[in-house]
Amino acid sequence: MSARLAVAVVAALCLVALAGCGERPQTAGVNKQGKYQGKPDTLPWDDAPLAYGSAKWTQGDKASWEDAIKTRTLNQNEYVHIGQ
Amino acid sequence: MARMKFLCDAERCIACNGCTTACKNENEVPWGVNRRRVVTVNDGVPGAEKSISVACMHCSDAPCMAVCPVDCFYHTENGVVLHDKDLCIGCGYCFYACPFGAPQFPQAGAFGLRGKMDKCTFCAGGPEPDRSEAEFEKYGRNRLAEGKLPLCAEMCSTKALLAGDGDVIADIYRQRVTVRGKGSEVWGWSTAYGPPPAKPAAGSKS
Numbered sequence: 001m002s003a004r005l006a007v008a009v010v011a012a013l014c015l016v017a018l019a020g021c022g023e024r025p026q027t028a029g030v031n032k033q034g035k036y037q038g039k040p041d042t043l044p045w046d047d048a049p050l051a052y053g054s055a056k057w058t059q060g061d062k063a064s065w066e067d068a069i070k071t072r073t074l075n076q077n078e079y080v081h082i083g084q
Numbered sequence: 085m086a087r088m089k090f091l092c093d094a095e096r097c098i099a100c101n102g103c104t105t106a107c108k109n110e111n112e113v114p115w116g117v118n119r120r121r122v123v124t125v126n127d128g129v130p131g132a133e134k135s136i137s138v139a140c141m142h143c144s145d146a147p148c149m150a151v152c153p154v155d156c157f158y159h160t161e162n163g164v165v166l167h168d169k170d171l172c173i174g175c176g177y178c179f180y181a182c183p184f185g186a187p188q189f190p191q192a193g194a195f196g197l198r199g200k201m202d203k204c205t206f207c208a209g210g211p212e213p214d215r216s217e218a219e220f221e222k223y224g225r226n227r228l229a230e231g232k233l234p235l236c237a238e239m240c241s242t243k244a245l246l247a248g249d250g251d252v253i254a255d256i257y258r259q260r261v262t263v264r265g266k267g268s269e270v271w272g273w274s275t276a277y278g279p280p281p282a283k284p285a286a287g288s289k290s
Binding site: 034041044047055056065066068069070079 | 208252
C-alpha cells in the first residue's frame, strides 16, 4: 500500500514538474522579446529638403541624401577651407 | 551605407562647453538633463590635461538596447540609436548598462520619481512624424531630416567634435593627426614661445 502511495506521489510530482515545460509566454499583444516594440520611424531622405536650407536632395532618394550629408560632413575639415 | 558616429579630438577640445549649450538650446532639453557634457581629466596638470565631449556614442551593439525590458530602442538605417518615449517606463536599466552615462532621467516629482529616459538623438528626432511638433517636444530637433548634422559638432569652435559618417570623419581625423605631428608641437609651447633655448655646452660656466 505504501509503495503504491509512493509511486503515486512520485508520478504526481513528475506531472507537476512537467507542467512547467508547458508554460506559455505571459506577454500581451504581439510582443516579441528582443525586438523593437515601438512605433515605426520615418526615413530622413523621405522628407522634402527645406526650401531655405543649403542641403538639397531628391525626395525619397537615399543616395542623394547621403551625398548631401557627406558634403556637410566634409565641411568640418578646416584643412579643406584653408585650401580654398 | 552611412553609419553616423561622433568623434572627439582630445587634443583640440578646450572644454568651452559650447557643445553642451548648443545641444540644450537646439533641443530644448529639460532642466536637469544634459544630453552632452564635457569631461576633463588631469585638471590643471600642464600638458596632461585633456577634455572630451561625451554623449550617446550610438553604439553598433548598444548595451542599452540589450537590457531594455520593454524593448523601446531601435537602430535607424544610419546607425543612430533612438528610443520610443511612449514605451519607456523609466526603469533606469539603460543608465546602468551605458558605459558613457548617456541616458538621463528628468526628475519628474518631489520623491525621486524618474521620468522617461532622455538622451542624445544625433539630432535625428524619434518615432514621430519628421519635423513635427510632437517629435520636437519629445525628442528635440530632427536636423538629419533637414540635411544637417548635429549642432554640437557643427558649431564646435575648434572642430574638436566631429559628427557624420564614421568613415568620413575618420578620414578627417587621420589627415589632422598626420599634419599636426606629435609631441610638444601639439600642445603649442613652441608655437607660443618659440623653440627652447639651446643648452650651454658642457664644462662652460653659467
